[in-house]
Amino acid sequence: MPCKDAMIEKVISLTPDMIVEDALHILEHEKIRTAPVISSDNRLLGMFGFMSVMRQVLPVSVTMTNGLEHLDFARGAKPDIAKRINEIKSKPVESAMEQEPITISPDLSVWEGILKLTKHGSPLPVVESGTQKFLGILTEQSAISELELIVSSSS
16 A cells, blocks of 8 residues: 555645744644645645754754753753744744655555654655655554554455
């Protein structure tokens, strides 16, 4: 079964010119942590979420691979972090989004999609190869639902 069978097509998406503060309100209201950023011609431009903002406002030593394991020093950095949060809130989403997210092809097998989910997290945008046209997202929930269908049909 291909990933297109497990993807969610009706997705809350954001535009690159949307203000970060408004985008965060949408994520909070919809109870999601990440959303695709889509161009006017339906191409995936990136992914934006709470982690995107955290990467922008926390010190680099915290967010880099093999970065700090303890944040006790951050108490002293609160004014600086608060200033960064206030600054980013008024910027467009495109300035804070992940610009090169891991994507998957609609024809990738569900099993390969699940492997990518376990390695890279969720959600994973599903895009047409070459055009980058956004089709939907694969999540842990949608993959498990598809697996349940596969298992029940083979019983």
